[in-house]
Amino acid sequence: MKKNEVFYLDPLGKAPATDLERLLNIGMQMFTTTVDQRQKWAYSTMVKYVKAPLQPGGTKCGYCLMHFTKELMLDSTLMTNNFYDKHMYSQKELDDIRVE
Secondary structure, X not given: OOOOOEXXXXXXXXXXXXXXXXXXXXXXXXXXXXXXXXXXXXXXXHEEEOOOOEOOOOOOHHHHHHHHHHHHHHOHHHOOOHHHHOXXXXXXXXXXXXXX
């Protein structure tokens, strides 16, 4: 991972909404201007869409996000390796997060 990169993960596998992209772009431009005026923020090259495991069904995104967070804390290379091409969390993996 590099400095000033933003990673976007969505358990539904969708790209961010246009308004979210706009807000992120404005926020990062303000941040980079405050931190280092020589540095430029380029949304197209600094936002990385990570192929994260999909959630099974439409109501378990909280558990998927907790699982993302736990896995990323244990292994930050998951961001650049698209979670090693894992396509979906199993029901057991989601149940384990519920217990924790």
